[in-house]
Amino acid sequence: MPAAGNLAAAAWTDVGAAPLVLVPVGSCEQHGPHLPLSTDTVIAEAVAARAADALRPDAGGQVLVAPAIAFGASGEHAGFPGTVSIGHEALTAVLVETVRSLALWAGRVVFVNGHGGNVPALDAAAGRMRVEGHDAAWAGCGVPGGDAHAGFTETSAMLHLAPDLVRPFGAVTGETRPLAAIMPDLVAGGVRAVSPSGVLGDPAGASAERGREIVADMVASVVRRIGGGRADERGRLLDPAVPRSPVPRA
Ligand SMILES: [Zn+2]
Numbered sequence: 001m002p003a004a005g006n007l008a009a010a011a012w013t014d015v016g017a018a019p020l021v022l023v024p025v026g027s028c029e030q031h032g033p034h035l036p037l038s039t040d041t042v043i044a045e046a047v048a049a050r051a052a053d054a055l056r057p058d059a060g061g062q063v064l065v066a067p068a069i070a071f072g073a074s075g076e077h078a079g080f081p082g083t084v085s086i087g088h089e090a091l092t093a094v095l096v097e098t099v100r101s102l103a104l105w106a107g108r109v110v111f112v113n114g115h116g117g118n119v120p121a122l123d124a125a126a127g128r129m130r131v132e133g134h135d136a137a138w139a140g141c142g143v144p145g146g147d148a149h150a151g152f153t154e155t156s157a158m159l160h161l162a163p164d165l166v167r168p169f170g171a172v173t174g175e176t177r178p179l180a181a182i183m184p185d186l187v188a189g190g191v192r193a194v195s196p197s198g199v200l201g202d203p204a205g206a207s208a209e210r211g212r213e214i215v216a217d218m219v220a221s222v223v224r225r226i227g228g229g230r231a232d233e234r235g236r237l238l239d240p241a242v243p244r245s246p247v248p249r250a
Helices: 039-059 087-102 116-131 152-161 179-194 208-228
Strands: 020-025 063-065 108-113 136-140
Touching: 020 039, 020 087, 039 063, 039 108, 039 152, 039 208, 087 108, 087 116, 108 116, 116 136, 136 208, 152 208
Parallel strands: 020 063, 020 108, 108 136
Antiparallel strands: none
């Protein structure tokens, strides 16, 4: 068995009984003039692989990382060449059929998501799979206070994970108003309407060192949520470190 639990490198005879399978979900979408189209996929793959390594000692069974689903729902980035979006409906179908197929031999399936635009499809697919009785759920790669798109957070993460793919970003500017303020324009005209560079946030000050910390936080959060094992009705794994408040948030 390949040491990293990489499903793509395994032979069928390497696969044990009812393993936990992590499936990275990314995108092929513009990430400003300085980051590659694969940014979300690179981050999701790395977080899934590191989470698998952290989970393995206590898992009581195999933890495998499947090949990434590398096309997502990126319609809001359609104004930029390079972006490939399969949309929510197709992505939901891909996620559903991935779980149904995995369920023939896997014990548990967790999607590790690197792209916010995929969330409606993940909610729909994981929620439906749970109703069908599958042990399927998902966890995202966000960090508290992270900026939205191709800014400090993702640029730092990529400087840590794939520095050869990061171009100079000193002159790159983005839209830094809060997401809530730009949302009407974003919904109406896509990212191009609010940010000509494609960046939502600001890469200034991004560094590999901060990226190392950011990715470690993403991994720790995913590990906590998978270890906790509780999901809501949409299949979102809940963080046991964040107690549920009985007081509804405004
Ligand atoms: Zn991204």
